[in-house]
Amino acid sequence: MSDLPDVACPECGQLHRYRPIAAGKTAYCTFCGETLYRNRPNMVDAVMALTLAGLILFALTNLFPLLGLRAQGQEQEMHLFGASVAFWNQEYRLVAVLIVLNIIVFPLFELLALLVVTLTIRNRWESSFAIFLYRWMREIKPWGMLEIFMLGVLVSVVKLGDVATLIIGTSLWSFAGLIFTMAAASAMLDPFTVWRELDKTRKVKPHEQRI
Numbered sequence: 001m002s003d004l005p006d007v008a009c010p011e012c013g014q015l016h017r018y019r020p021i022a023a024g025k026t027a028y029c030t031f032c033g034e035t036l037y038r039n040r041p042n043m044v045d046a047v048m049a050l051t052l053a054g055l056i057l058f059a060l061t062n063l064f065p066l067l068g069l070r071a072q073g074q075e076q077e078m079h080l081f082g083a084s085v086a087f088w089n090q091e092y093r094l095v096a097v098l099i100v101l102n103i104i105v106f107p108l109f110e111l112l113a114l115l116v117v118t119l120t121i122r123n124r125w126e127s128s129f130a131i132f133l134y135r136w137m138r139e140i141k142p143w144g145m146l147e148i149f150m151l152g153v154l155v156s157v158v159k160l161g162d163v164a165t166l167i168i169g170t171s172l173w174s175f176a177g178l179i180f181t182m183a184a185a186s187a188m189l190d191p192f193t194v195w196r197e198l199d200k201t202r203k204v205k206p207h208e209q210r211i
Contacts, residue, residue, distance in 0.1 A: 007036050007192060018196075037192035044197075048118040050185040054111050057178040062104070065169035080104070080171060099149075106144040107182065113137040114185060117194065120201070127198040134194060141186075146179050 007016045011034035021027050027036040065077035088096035113133040120130035
């Protein structure tokens with residue numbers, strides 16, 4: 001019996017026997033043509049670099065103002081966290097909590113989880129904790145809505161531009177960079193390769209040992 005794992009197509013569920021492929025190549029499902037896995041050289045190092053850049057951009061996004069509004073001689077700045085505070089003060093408590101989760105907590109968790117996962121694979125650490133983080137990262141990833149928040153900001157910029165002077169803050173540019181960086185890291189990462197590499201250093205529990 002071969003020790004190579006079976007690969008289930010994420011689209012149709014068809015099982016395939018894993019076969020190593022050349023660098024830069026992609027394996028496709030023979031039934032529906034969906035991508036099964038890729039062999040991307042230096043994938044871990046590239047994702048780690050993007051993740052570190054994302055953490056720096058995340059810090060900049062939360063430290064500096066996102067937008068400034070100047071009208072009738074008064075100026076007011078809005079920070080990323082300040083958006084949730086504004087909703088909280090207006091008694092929209094649920095909306096405020098969702099904003100904090102979707103644009104701060106979940107993206108930060110994704111970045112930190114990616115960092116732990118890539119470090120674990122690169123340094124061949126015991127991977128039980130990394131597997132736990134990666135599993136939860138994939139579960140909550142759909143709830144990270146940075147792109148939708150950015151779209152809302154752009155709509156506000158267009159609408160408020162006629163009634164007041166808008167000041168584009170440093171945070172807006174770092175926020176745009178954060179969205180691009182996280183999207184690039186997600187596109188670069190091959191889930192099958194990650195699971196395979198993490199499983200190599202996973203500590204097998206006694207009841208999981210094969211007889």
